[in-house]
Amino acid sequence: MEALDQDLDDAELEVASEPMLLNVGPAHPAMHGTVRIVMELSGESIERCDVQVGYLHRGFEKMCERGTWTQVFPYVDRLNYVSPMLNNVGFAMACEKLLGVTVPDRCQYYRMILGELARMSDHLTCDGAMAMELGAFTPFLWMIKGREMIWDLMEEETGARLTHSFGRVGGMAQPPTDGFKENVKAVTKQILHIIEEVERLLLGNRIFLDRLENVGIVSQEDAISLGWTGPCLRATGIPYDIRKSHPYMKYGEVDFDVPVGSASDCFDRFMVRIEELKQSSRIIDQCLERMPDSGPVNVDDPRVILPPKEDVYTTIEGTIQHFKIVMEGLKIPAGEVYSYTEGGNGELGFYIVSDGSGTPYRVRIRPPCYYITGGLERVITGQMMADVVPCFGSLNMIGGECDR
Template sequence: MEPIDLDLEESELELPAEPMHLNLGPAHPAMHGTVRIVLELSGETIVKSDVQIGYLHRGFEKMCERGTWAQVFPYVDRLNYVSPMLNNVGYALAVEKMCDIQVPDRCQWYRMILGELARISDHLTCTGAMAMELGAFTPFLWFIKAREMVWDILEEETGARLTHSFGRIGGMAQPPTPALKEMCRSALSAILKIVEDGEGMLLKNRIFIDRLENTGIISAKDAIALSWTGPTLRASGVAYDIRKAHPYLKYDEVDFDVPLGKTGDTMDRFLIRLAEIRQSVRIILQCCDRMADEGPVNTDDARVILPPKSDVYTTIEGTIQHFKLIMEGAKVPKGEVYSYTEAGNGELGFYLVSDGSGTPYRVRIRPPCFAVTAGLSQLINGSMLSDIVPVFGSLNMIGGECDH
C-alpha cells in the first residue's frame, strides 16, 4: 500500500470561510458614544471598515442661526466640550474680524492663558483615556487629577468648570481674578510632575509600548491629503501650527516650540500631546509675566459690548444700549468672513455670513475632528481588531465637533 503524502500546502489545510461582519459601536465605550464602525473581518484582521458618524446630530449650525451673535457662545462651548475656552476665543475672533474690532492687550493675554489651560485639559483627557482604554487605569486617574487642577482655575475665573460661555464679542465676560497668576504658577508645576510620573509608568511598560508603536501609521503626504491639522498632523512630521504659521492674539510675541513626530504612528500621536502640554505651560507662564494687573479687558465699542450695570440703571443711554444689544443683538456689518485658530485637535475655523442684522445669516464650522475621523478607515484597514481602540483613541475624536 502506497504511503499517504501529508506534505500539503498551507492553503490546502485552511477551511473555506467567508469574512465576518461586525458592528463596533455606537454603544461601545471605546467608540466614545457617537461613532459606529461596520467591520469586515478575516479572523481578527480588518479587511474593510466603514466609519459612520452622525449619531449625535444636534444641529449646531442651525441653532446658531436662530439667536443673536452673542447667544452663539453657549453653543460653541459644546463643540469640543473638553476645551471649550478655545472655541469661545475662536468664535469671538471671527466676529471681531467682521466688525474690525481689536480687543485690548490685557484681553489678548487673558484669552491666551485661558485657551492654553483648555489645551492642557484636552491633551490630558485624550492621553489619560488612551491609557485607560488599554487597561492602564492608574495613569488615567493621575491625568484626570491634573485636569481637575486646570478646571479649578477655570472655575475660579469663569464660574463654571466645563461649559463656560465666558467669551464676549469685543472681550471677555469678566476681568482676570487677582489670584490668576499665582494659581497658574502653582498648578502648572504640579501638572508637569504628574505628566512626568505618568510617562514614567507608561513608557516603561512593554505592553503599552507594543500596543502603540507601529500601529495606525500615516505618512505626512496622506495626512495632508486628508486635510489633517493639529497634533495628528504634527505627529507625521509636518510642522504646521496656526499659532506659528498665522499668529493671532499675542502668539508671535511668546517663545514656544512645535513638537514633531517621525513615523506618524499611535505612539507619536501620544507623545506629541504630552510634549504640547509642556509647551502650553511655557506659553502660560510667559503670558502671566506680561499681562498687566490693571486695565480694560473689553473694547469700548458700543456696537457690541454691554454697558456697565451702573450705567444701565442710572442713564437712559445705558438702558437703551443694553436693551438693543439684548433684544436685537449686535449689528454685525454685512459680509462674510473665515477665521481660524489652533484648537486642541487642530484648525478650528468659523465661516460666518452677516446680512447686517443682529442674527447670524450663516454659521459654518470647520471642525478639526471631522477631517481626522475621516481618515480612521485608512489607519485601521489591514490591522488587527484590537488595534482599533488605541488608534481611534489617539485621534481624539470629539462627537460635538463631528456632528455639526
C-alpha cells in the same frame, strides 16, 4: 471526565469561508459613545470598514441661525467640550475679524492663558483616555486629576466648570479674578509634575509601547490629503501649527516649540500631545509675566460691549444701549469671513456669513476632528481588530465637535 469533542469528526467542522461582519459602537466605551464602525474581518485583520458618525448631531449650525451672535457662545461650548474656551475664543475672533475690532492686550493674554489651559485639559483627557483604553488605569486617574485642577480654576474664573460661555465679541465676560496668576502658576506646576510621573510610568512600559509603536501609521501625503491638522498632522512630521505659521493674538511674541513626530504612528501622536502640554505651560508662564494687572479687558466700543451695570440702572443712554444689544443683538457688518485658530485638535475654523442683521446668516465651523475621523477608515483598514482602540483613541475624536 470524557473529552467533550470526542465524537467530533474534523471533516464535519464547518470552517467559515465568508468574512465576518462585526459592528462596534455607537454605544461602546472605546468608541467614546458616538461612533459606529462596521468592519469586515478576515481572521483578526480588518479587510474593509465603514465609519459612521452623526449619533450626536444636534443641529448646531441650524440653531446658530436663530438667535443673536452672542447667543452662539453657549453652543460653541458644546462643540469640543473638553476645551470649550478655545471654541469661545475662536468664535469671538471670527466675529471681531468681521467687525474690525481688536481686543486690548490684557484680554489677549487672558484669552491665551485660558486657551492654553483648555488645550492642556484637552490633551490630558486624550492621552489619559488612550492609556486607560489600553489597560493603564493609573495614568488616566492622574491626568484626570490634573484636568480637574484646570476645571476648578476655570470655575473660579468663569463660574462654570465645563460650559463656560465666557467669551464675548470684543472681550471676555469678566476680567481676571484677583488670585488668577497665583492660581494658574500653582496649577501648571502640579500638572507638569503629573506629566513627569505619567511619563515615568508609561514610557518604560513594554506593553504600552508595543500597543502603540508602528500601529496606525499614516503617511504625510495621506494626512495632507485627508485634511488632518493639529497633533495628528504634526505627528507625521509636518510642523503646521497655526500659532506658529499664522500667529494670532500674542503668539508671535512668545517663545515655544512645535513638537513633531517622525514615524506618524499612535505613539507619536501620544508623544506630540505630551510635549505640547509642556509647551503650553511655557506659553502660560510667559503670558503671566506679560499680562498687565490692570486695564480694560473689553474693547471700548458701545456697539458691541454691554455698558456697566450701574450705567444701565442709572442713565437712559445706558439702558437703551443695553436694550439694543440684548434685544436686537450685535450688528455685525454684512460680509463673510473665515477665521482660524489652533484648537485642541487642529485648525478650528469659523466661516461666518452676516447679512448685517443681529442674527447670524450662516455659522459654519470647520471641525478639526470631523476631518480626522474621516481618515479613520484609512488608518484601521489592514490593521488588527485590537488596534482599532489605540488608533481611534490617538485621533481624539470629540463627539460634540465631530457631529455638531
